[in-house]
Amino acid sequence: MRLTLGMALLALAAGGVRAEPSLERGTYLVEGPMACGNCHTPFGEAGLDMTRALAGRVVEQNDRFTAIAPNITPGGRVADWSDEELARAIREGIRPGDAIIGPPMPMELYHDLSDDDVMSVVLYLRRVPAVENDPGQSVYAMPRPAAYGPPVASNPGVPQGATVEYGAYIAGPLAHCLACHTPLGPDGPLYDTKLGAGGVLFEMPDGSVVRSVNITPTRIGDTSDEELDRMIRTGVKPDGHHLAPVMPFWGYAGMTEDDMAALILYLRALPPRF
Ligand code: HEC
Ligand code: HEC
Structure with a gap:
């Protein structure tokens, strides 16, 4: 089949918005600008302990909450979630069973992640080394929203x-x-x-x-x-x-x-x- 100019332009336009989800993109995002480890990676002797990347730690304690970022390596409970469940937790802040994720994870901003980016992050999280670590459970002595926005059906980005x-x-x-x-x-x-x-x-x-x-x-x-x-x-x-x-x-x-x-x-x- 020959590509007409119109089809080629369409393909180009689509290419500009949608890349496919990829491990390469997920690696760039999580180890780069998204920097999930800033909260999810435990501290070692000198700063973040990258040998236990994303294995969870206490993030913030104040009079309203103790926030603990869970282990999000395949050694944590996310291992039992489907890709869609993990994507929903990251983008909408809702875990399987409808439990809402509390602050300071910036859910109101992650809500606008594109489909490809959130799935790229999921691809990456499935590939990081599994670390056995249970950092404990957050406690919130404050009301939390039922959701951080409407459910996301799709977002081309x-x-x-x-x-x-x-x-x-x-x-x-x-x-x-x-x-x-x-x-x-x-x-x-x-x-x-x-x-x-x-x-x-x-x-x-x-x-x-x-x-x-x-x-x-x-x-x-x-x-x-x-x-x-x-x-x-x-x-x-x-x-x-x-x-x-x-x-x-x-x-x-x-x-x-x-x-x-x-x-x-x-x-x-x-x-x-x-
Ligand atoms: C986790 C919280 C946090 C995040 C995320 C963050 N910042 Fe900051 N930023 C700070 C704090 C706190 C300071 C002040 C640090 C200090 O005074 O030593 C700062 C300082 C800065 C400064 C220095 C400005 C000046 O004139 O001194 C710039 C520029 C800046 N941030 C831009 C950014 C940009 C752009 C991003 C996103 C790519 C970003 N920050 C993400 C907390 C954050
Ligand atoms: C500012 C700190 C912060 C940043 C940045 C952050 N998180 Fe979180 N995250 C948390 C906290 C705290 C919780 C748990 C909140 C609670 O207990 O309700 C959490 C919960 C989660 C959960 C639910 C896990 C479970 O077992 O319940 C997932 C998945 C998650 N984060 C993924 C990510 C990813 C992926 C990134 C980067 C794109 C990220 N987080 C960035 C603080 C953060």
Whole structure:
């Protein structure tokens, strides 16, 4: 059969939006911008213990909850879930049996993951080494929503490329920059009124507290693309100081040039906030 020009263009357009789910994409996402290990990988003597990657740990303890990120290697209970059940847990925050996943997993952002990306992550999780570890069960002394949005039937996603639109997809559903950089109201981050304004507090293992900064043009307006790229990938500021290790620099370091360009375009297009 000969391909007509129309068919070829259609195939190209489809190719731009839908890649097939792949282990390669899943590896890039989980070890890169999605950096699931920032919460799910236990600490060793010097930072995250990559020999027990994704085997679970206590993530946050405060007066409202003790959040424990479960073991999501094939050594954890996810081994008994179907691919669809695992995808639903990641994208909608609902486990088999309808138990909701609590904070601080950024469910309201993961809700907008594309079909291919969530299935690529599932492919990857099935392939990581199984680690035997039971980090325990979270306790929430606070109400949690019944769902983080409507059920997702299908989501073709945003075409990849160095565009503001794809940058928004990176800053939200993929890397959840916005979850850490948007101040919290009583019902979660104030995405509508304070998107990117910073001010979220993080307690460090040594007990000190670090505050996320404003990443809208109000603060980054005078920072060059090269300086932003370096801070995001390495945590080194223009004056040579190091940012506190709250961001998963190990994940952002491997982002493709196009993805970083898209992300920076998007940050520059954010409405300035104070
Ligand atoms: C900010 C921290 C954080 C990040 C980032 C995070 N998670 Fe989680 N995750 C958690 C916590 C905490 C829970 C458990 C919450 C609860 O007990 O309700 C959880 C639960 C889960 C569960 C349910 C597992 C089970 O056994 O119930 C899955 C699956 C999961 N996460 C996958 C992922 C994947 C895949 C990524 C990366 C794309 C990711 N998480 C990123 C904190 C995080
Ligand atoms: C887990 C929470 C978290 C995530 C995820 C996160 N950040 Fe941050 N970010 C912080 C905190 C906290 C600081 C401040 C650290 C400090 O002052 O030492 C910071 C600092 C920064 C800075 C330094 C700005 C300056 O002028 O000093 C930039 C730029 C930045 N983040 C951009 C991003 C981008 C882009 C992403 C997503 C790719 C991201 N962050 C994801 C918590 C986070």
